[in-house]
Amino acid sequence: MQVRIYYEDTDSGGVVYHANYLKFMERARSEYFRSHGFLVAELAQNGFVFPVVHMELDFKAPALHDDLLTVETAPVVVGGASVSLQQRIVRERDGRLLVEGTVVLACITPRLKAQRIPLAIRQMLERELKERVCER
Numbered sequence: 001m002q003v004r005i006y007y008e009d010t011d012s013g014g015v016v017y018h019a020n021y022l023k024f025m026e027r028a029r030s031e032y033f034r035s036h037g038f039l040v041a042e043l044a045q046n047g048f049v050f051p052v053v054h055m056e057l058d059f060k061a062p063a064l065h066d067d068l069l070t071v072e073t074a075p076v077v078v079g080g081a082s083v084s085l086q087q088r089i090v091r092e093r094d095g096r097l098l099v100e101g102t103v104v105l106a107c108i109t110p111r112l113k114a115q116r117i118p119l120a121i122r123q124m125l126e127r128e129l130k131e132r133v134c135e136r
Helices: 020-034 040-045 118-133
Strands: 001-004 054-060 068-078 081-091 097-106
Touching: 020 040, 020 054, 020 081, 020 097, 054 068, 068 118
Parallel strands: none
Antiparallel strands: 001 068, 054 097, 068 081, 081 097
16 A cells, blocks of 8 residues: 655654554555455444554654655464464665554454454465465
């Protein structure tokens, strides 16, 4: 998913405010699932909610006003009731890695109880993970 940096995304130093990367990553996760036929709102209506339960980020370099960024999302571990996704934010003009991290999503019910990831989503994630490993 691509994101253009606007003035409102930057801090007083003219670089992207760190918390905005979390927003970009959240959007990219939603778009990742959408691109595979799973709408986050629809999943929630059907009783499957995927909150972030853990996140680790490394900030490598700053993004600046008007930069075009690509946010990449890919599974790294698929568990019974959780999935770990690697996310990377890369600047388009020079290919520089700006932010990378791992995000763990739990699959829960609307009553906040853990539940298994739906089979269709699990199969998609496992297929993506297998393809990613084969590319290496």
